[in-house]
Amino acid sequence: MTDKKRTTIVLFSGDYDKAMAAYIIANGAAAYDHEVTIFHTFWGLNALRKDENIEVKKSFMEKMFGKMMPRGADKMGLSKMHFAGMGPKMIKGIMKKHNALPLPDLIEMAKEQEVKLVACTMTMDLLGLQKEELLDGVEYAGVAAYLGDAQDGQVNLFI
Numbered sequence: 001m002t003d004k005k006r007t008t009i010v011l012f013s014g015d016y017d018k019a020m021a022a023y024i025i026a027n028g029a030a031a032y033d034h035e036v037t038i039f040h041t042f043w044g045l046n047a048l049r050k051d052e053n054i055e056v057k058k059s060f061m062e063k064m065f066g067k068m069m070p071r072g073a074d075k076m077g078l079s080k081m082h083f084a085g086m087g088p089k090m091i092k093g094i095m096k097k098h099n100a101l102p103l104p105d106l107i108e109m110a111k112e113q114e115v116k117l118v119a120c121t122m123t124m125d126l127l128g129l130q131k132e133e134l135l136d137g138v139e140y141a142g143v144a145a146y147l148g149d150a151q152d153g154q155v156n157l158f159i
Contacts, residue, residue, distance in 0.1 A: 004034065004035050005032075005033070005034045005155075006036075006037075006155075007026070007036045007153060007155040008036070008037045008038075008039065008150040008155070008156045009022050009026055009037070009038045009156075009158075010041060010157070010159065011039065012041055012044050012159065013043060013044055014042075014043025014045075014046045014070070014076055015043075015076060015077060015078060016076040016088055016091070017091070018079055019044065019047045019073065020103050021159060022159045023103065023106035023107060023109075026038055026110050027106060027109050027110055027115070035116075036115040036116065037115070037116040037118060038110070038115060038116070041120035041122075041123045042120075045119055045120070045127065046073070046075075047103065047107065048073075048117065048134045048135050049071050049073075049133055049134060050072060050133055051071055051072035051074065052071075053071070054130075056130045058128050065127045065129075066128065066129075073107055074103060074104050076088075076103070116149075118139045118141050118146065119138050119140050
């Protein structure tokens with residue numbers, strides 16, 4: 001019996017298209033029977049935010065970060081050609097026309113394939129994000145846990 005291959009991805013970007021790439025790769029690797037971890041840090045945490053407003057106690061600065069960051073995967077902007085919000089609408093229209101799954105569906109697919117979705121606890125503290133604001137089924141860990149997964153990884157990506 002051979003050891004299972006491992007793929008790890010650091011999702012640092014909060015851009016819709018880059019998060020899509022991370023989740024497409026993760027789902028593809030999981031389909032090829034890899035153990036997959038996506039470590040969400042800094043702006044990549046926005047992919048894990050719930051769409052609805054969750055009432056939690058926050059400091060003034062934490063509230064400001066919460067208002068400035070997109071709430072949920074479907075609200076993230078594009079890395080290029082954002083065009084004051086028109087770019088994301090255009091790309092989502094093209095994706096729908098070609099029957100491509102939107103980011104929220106790719107996240108659900110990753111969960112179904114047992115991709116380990118990890119939220120960086122240090123970044124959560126810095127940005128004032130709390131567990132209640134993130135999707136169910138997310139794990140919480142620091143960089144040491146990611147490095148533990150990555151050291152045995154055959155594929156390690158930073159997006």
